[in-house]
Amino acid sequence: SQQGEEDPQALSIQEGENATMNCSYKTSINNLQWYRQNSGRGLVHLILIRSNEREKHSGRLRVTLDTSKKSSSLLITASRAADTASYFCATHGSSNTGKLIFGQGTTLQVKP
Amino acid sequence: ETGVTQTPRHLVMGMTNKKSLKCEQHLGHNAMYWYKQSAKKPLELMFVYNFKEQTENNSVPSRFSPECPNSSHLFLHLHTLQPEDSALYLCASSPRTENTEAFFGQGTRLTVV
Numbered sequence: 001s002q003q004g005e006e007d008p009q010a011l012s013i014q015e016g017e018n019a020t021m022n023c024s025y026k027t028s029i030n031n032l033q034w035y036r037q038n039s040g041r042g043l044v045h046l047i048l049i050r051s052n053e054r055e056k057h058s059g060r061l062r063v064t065l066d067t068s069k070k071s072s073s074l075l076i077t078a079s080r081a082a083d084t085a086s087y088f089c090a091t092h093g094s095s096n097t098g099k100l101i102f103g104q105g106t107t108l109q110v111k112p
Numbered sequence: 113e114t115g116v117t118q119t120p121r122h123l124v125m126g127m128t129n130k131k132s133l134k135c136e137q138h139l140g141h142n143a144m145y146w147y148k149q150s151a152k153k154p155l156e157l158m159f160v161y162n163f164k165e166q167t168e169n170n171s172v173p174s175r176f177s178p179e180c181p182n183s184s185h186l187f188l189h190l191h192t193l194q195p196e197d198s199a200l201y202l203c204a205s206s207p208r209t210e211n212t213e214a215f216f217g218q219g220t221r222l223t224v225v
Contacts, residue, residue, distance in 0.1 A: 031211055042202060042217050043204075043214075043216040044114070044216070045213040045215065048213050088155070099157060100145075100214055102154045102155040105154070
C-alpha cells in the first residue's frame, strides 16, 4: 500500500530559485527519508529524519517533519540544472521489518 | 557508485524464458531488498532479506523467486513472466532493517515480450 504521497507531482523552476516538495503519509513512522533518482537510474539517499526530529539540513537541502500532520517537506535552495531529477519520500514504519515505503515522487526540472 | 551492483543492466526475455537478476553489495550490509518500479507507479517493495533470511514478501507472484545465498548476494529468478512485469527492478541494501538508509543499485531494465 502506498504510504507517502508527494506534492506537486511535477515542478519546473529556473536555476537559482528554491524548490519545495511536500510529502504526506498515513501511519506512524520511525523515520522519513528523501531520495533522488535521475532518469532510469538507481535511487540515491539524500537525507533521513527521525520521528523525534523536526528539521534537518544537509548542504543546500532542508527537510522538515511534522508528525502531528504526518507531513514532510524538502527544500532545495539555490537550485542548479544538475538538480533536475525525481525526488521521492519514503517512510520506515514502526515495525522495523525493513519495509521502506515510497511515494510517487516529484519530478523537478531546473532550467538553466 | 553506491557499492551495490546489479547485472544485467538490460534484459529482454520472452514469456516462456527463465532468467535471473543478480545483485551484489560490497558494503558489509546485512539487509537486502528487491523493488519494482513501473511507469507512473511508486516503487513497490517486493522482498526483504535480513541476515539471509526472508523477512518480507509483499504478496509477490510465484513467477518471481528470490534467493539470498549470503548477505552479499541476492538473486531474483524469473520464469513465465507477463508483459506487465516489464519494469525497472532495483536492488538495495542497508546495514540493518531498522532506522537506516538504503543504498540502491542502478537497476535492471526488464522487458518481457
